[in-house]
Amino acid sequence: MDNVITAERGKEGALPGGTTAVLDHGSDRGVEEEEMAGRSSARLLITASTRGEVETVARRIHRTSFRATAPFVRVRTGTLPIEPQLLRERCSALLDAATGGSMLMTDVEEMPASVQGLLVQLLADLQSARAPSAAVRVISGTTVSLLDRIAAGTFSERLFYRLNLLHLVVRSSAP
Numbered sequence: 001m002d003n004v005i006t007a008e009r010g011k012e013g014a015l016p017g018g019t020t021a022v023l024d025h026g027s028d029r030g031v032e033e034e035e036m037a038g039r040s041s042a043r044l045l046i047t048a049s050t051r052g053e054v055e056t057v058a059r060r061i062h063r064t065s066f067r068a069t070a071p072f073v074r075v076r077t078g079t080l081p082i083e084p085q086l087l088r089e090r091c092s093a094l095l096d097a098a099t100g101g102s103m104l105m106t107d108v109e110e111m112p113a114s115v116q117g118l119l120v121q122l123l124a125d126l127q128s129a130r131a132p133s134a135a136v137r138v139i140s141g142t143t144v145s146l147l148d149r150i151a152a153g154t155f156s157e158r159l160f161y162r163l164n165l166l167h168l169v170v171r172s173s174a175p
Contacts, residue, residue, distance in 0.1 A: 037166060038064030043123075045163045046141045048170035051106055054141030057170055062102045067137060070101030077119075077140075078110030087118050095126070098136045105140045108163065109149055116156040123162045138163070 037044060038061045048054045055074065062072045075094055081087050094103060111119065123138065140163045149155035 034060050034064065034168075037061050037168060039066075040166060041137055042165040043137070043163055044139045044165070045108075045146075045167045046139065046170060047143070047145070047167065048141070049143060051141070051143060053170050054106060054143070055104065057168065058102070058104045058139045058141060061139070062137075065102070065137070067101045071098050072102050072104065073098040074104045074106065076107050076110075077105045077115070078107045080111065080115050082112050082114050084114075084118055087115060088122070091119075091122050095136050100135050102137045102139055105138065107142065108140045108159075109142050109144050109146060109155060113154075113156070116159045120156060120158045120162055123159075 034057060044058075044061065046054045046057050048057065058074075059072060062068060073094055081090055126136070126138070146155050146160050146164075150157050150160055
């Protein structure tokens with residue numbers, strides 16, 4: 001079991017997958033956690049209440065990383081093609097566009113099962129590759145609990161573990 005870091009309180013707990021930081025959006029401690037995530041090259045899963053919060057946090061993390069001068073590419077994963085060859089070609093083009101930078105995959109919960117399986121394979125290939133596209137940091141975002149989706153059988157547990165090396169849960173500062 002890995003540590004869960006509750007940023008505003010410093011408490012630890014357990015959650016399968018990866019290390020999780022709970023951020024209070026806009027707080028000083030939340031900014032520190034984002035900067036720490038920016039210094040990492042690990043795949044990152046961001047869970048927030050809105051797609052806009054996911055993208056805002058991802059862009060701030062990219063800007064604080066050593067990849068800041070390289071591209072930031074955003075793709076809404078629900079729009080990826082489901083045909084395997086087209087998916088591979090689209091992902092290859094996206095990775096090429098993001099070389100040296102970060103690629104944000106939003107709405108990962110919307111991916112059909114066939115796309116999820118292919119993405120697991122592509123991420124495994126990317127991890128073992130020596131190609132320039134291997135220099136891309138993959139950031140994914142969701143507005144729902146992927147653990148709930150796994151329990152419901154609509155999200156791949158294998159993909160969850162591929163995406164969830166570092167998990168940031170963003171809590172809005174609004175009351």
